[in-house]
Amino acid sequence: MDAALQAIAEPNRRAILRLIWSRELPAGEIAANFTVTRPAISQHLRVLKEAGLISERREGTKRLYRARPEGLAEVRAFFESMWDTSLDRLKEAAEAEFQNDQRSQHDASNDNYSRD
């Protein structure tokens, strides 16, 4: 899962993933959609493959790539787990609000980032 998160942190790799999410494409056509060189895309494809996010299939001299949704689902589980624990927090917040009616800043969090 660590490798998958690392892989999708790169914008070009996310674009690749989107490109071959539902249709299979040869490496050349994938690379044609980017400004970087073909070897660069080839390297990105390797990272994605080793992260389990895409699959490769050879057909003659071509290599067809396709996204592997199961790989991303693995990453998605990370977020779901976070939201599960977030229920604890919501419960705490609810209890606090029940005890004393204080409307200080329980939702503000807008732009109260302070700066020196």
Next chain:
Amino acid sequence: MDAALQAIAEPNRRAILRLIWSRELPAGEIAANFTVTRPAISQHLRVLKEAGLISERREGTKRLYRARPEGLAEVRAFFESMWDTSLDRLKEAAEAEFQNDQRSQHDASNDNYSRD
């Protein structure tokens, strides 16, 4: 959203996020949970904050940090969108298969950078 994905790609930052997901914690106590030095954690906190993933509150000489689920939700939207487009694709694929075998890239995905 780019910054958020980049931020959670780092294992220590994910650990920080989990640590302050449901409870507010001062920087020192956060750092106490790691082997790296306190300044390193301080830098991670800055990255997380600039990515909109955490919020900071000052109390005396302490700085209390807390996760900002809205930030992660933003990232989660990325995954949802992937699955949404996947449905579109599947529908298209089904229709295409029903009608005939036609290969025109009418959807153009998005910005297709070109290169020679």
Next chain:
DNA sequence: CACTTACGTTAGTATTTGCTTACGATACCG
């Protein structure tokens, strides 16, 4: 066979990243 197509791989490089060791800033307390 030579030649082409469609790729990956290697070597080298500039930039970014995560870290540590100083140092600076701010709130507090006597």
Next chain:
DNA sequence: CGGTATCGTAAGCAAATACTAACGTAAGTG
């Protein structure tokens, strides 16, 4: 005021990263 917590910032460094140019490889094609 000086001294102590608590914490961010600056500088510097080793490692990782994303890239390009050049080369290597395997599958056709004549």
